[in-house]
Amino acid sequence: MSLERTEEFDRGDWLEDKELSRVERGYLLTLMWLDKRLRLVDYLELLEDAYYKTNLQMPKSHTEQYNLDNKFWYWYPLYSLGSLSIIAYVLLAISGALLGFYYSPSATSAAGADATIAYNQIVFIQTDLNFGFMLRSIHRWAAQFMVAAVFLHMIRVYFTGAYKEPRELNWILGVVLILLTLLFGYSGYVLPWNQLAFWAAQIGLEMALSVPLIGEWAAQLLFGGFSPGAPTLMRMYILHVFVLPFVVTSLIAIHVGIVWMQGIAEPH
Ligand code: HEM
Structure with a gap:
C-alpha cells in the first residue's frame, strides 16, 4: 500500500450525516484533526498489513493448526x-x-x-x-x-x-x-x-x-x-x-x- 492520500473521501462530510452526541463528535473531530496532520489511519493500515503478512508466514502450532481444545500447555x-x-x-x-x-x-x-x-x-x-x-x-x-x-x-x-x-x-x-x-x-x-x-x-x-x-x-x-x-x-x-x-x-x-x-x- 502506498501512502499517497486520495481526496475522494472527505471525512468531514461523512461526520455531518451522523447522529452523534457532542462528546462523540468532539472526540471524532480530534481524531480527524490528528489524522490530517499525522496520517494516523494510513500508518495504522500499513502496520496492520505488515502484521498480517508476517503472521501468515509463520508456521502455526499443532494446537492452532488443528484448532484443538487442549491448550493446557499454555499454562x-x-x-x-x-x-x-x-x-x-x-x-x-x-x-x-x-x-x-x-x-x-x-x-x-x-x-x-x-x-x-x-x-x-x-x-x-x-x-x-x-x-x-x-x-x-x-x-x-x-x-x-x-x-x-x-x-x-x-x-x-x-x-x-x-x-x-x-x-x-x-x-x-x-x-x-x-x-x-x-x-x-x-x-x-x-x-x-x-x-x-x-x-x-x-x-x-x-x-x-x-x-x-x-x-x-x-x-x-x-x-x-x-x-x-x-x-x-x-x-x-x-x-x-x-x-x-x-x-x-x-x-x-x-x-x-x-x-x-x-x-x-x-x-x-
Ligand atoms: C534477559 C533474558 C531473557 C528474557 C527477559 C527473555 C524473555 C522471554 C519471554 C517473555 C519469552 C516468552 C516465552 C516464555 O516466557 O517462556 C521468551 C521466549 C524465548 N526465549 Fe527468552 N528471554 C531471555 C533469555 C533467553 C535465553 C538465555 C535464551 C536461550 C539461550 C532464550 C531463548 C528463547 C526462545 C528460543 C524463546 C521462544 C520459546 C518458545 O517459543 O516457546 N531467551 N523469552
Whole structure:
C-alpha cells in the first residue's frame, strides 16, 4: 500500500450525516484533526498489513493448526520464566535508578577518611538512608533472581525443543542476553568497592589478560589498566548504569517482539 492520500473521501462530510452526541463528535473531530496532520489511519493500515503478512508466514502450532481444545500447555508454570525475568529486570531498573541517587563511583577517599567514597555511600544507603537497606536488598535479590530465572528459562527452552526452526535466531539472541545478564551482575558486584568487589575485579582483570592476542587490549578497555583501581570502578559503573541498560532493554524488546510474531512453541 502506498501512502499517497486520495481526496475522494472527505471525512468531514461523512461526520455531518451522523447522529452523534457532542462528546462523540468532539472526540471524532480530534481524531480527524490528528489524522490530517499525522496520517494516523494510513500508518495504522500499513502496520496492520505488515502484521498480517508476517503472521501468515509463520508456521502455526499443532494446537492452532488443528484448532484443538487442549491448550493446557499454555499454562505450564515453566513457561512463565521468561516473563519472570522481565519482571525482575523492571524491578532492577526501578530500584537501581533510586540507588543511583545516592551512589558515587569514586575509588578515592574523602579527606581524613580511610574508606573510599563509593564504599561510604553503600554504608550510608545501608545504615542512614530511610528504606535504604530495603532498597539495596531488593536490587541485590532481584539480580540473583533474574540470573536464576534467565538460566532456567534457557533450560526450559532447550528441553521443550523451542530453539528449533524457525526460532534459532531468538535462541542466539538469548545466548547474547544471558551473557549480558551475567555482565550486568558482574559490573554491579564491583560497584560497592569492598573486599569482595576489589578481588572480583582482580579476577576479572586476570581473566581478560589471559585471552590470547587481545588480552592486554581487553584489560585496558574493560578495566582501565593492569590492576584494579579508580578507572576500573568508573568503567564498571558506566557499563552498569549507561551501556548495559540501553543494550539489554533493546534486545529484550526484540526478543519478545520475535516471540510475539512467532507465537510460543508447543512442547515437542
Ligand atoms: C534477559 C533474558 C531473557 C528474557 C527477559 C527473555 C524473555 C522471554 C519471554 C517473555 C519469552 C516468552 C516465552 C516464555 O516466557 O517462556 C521468551 C521466549 C524465548 N526465549 Fe527468552 N528471554 C531471555 C533469555 C533467553 C535465553 C538465555 C535464551 C536461550 C539461550 C532464550 C531463548 C528463547 C526462545 C528460543 C524463546 C521462544 C520459546 C518458545 O517459543 O516457546 N531467551 N523469552
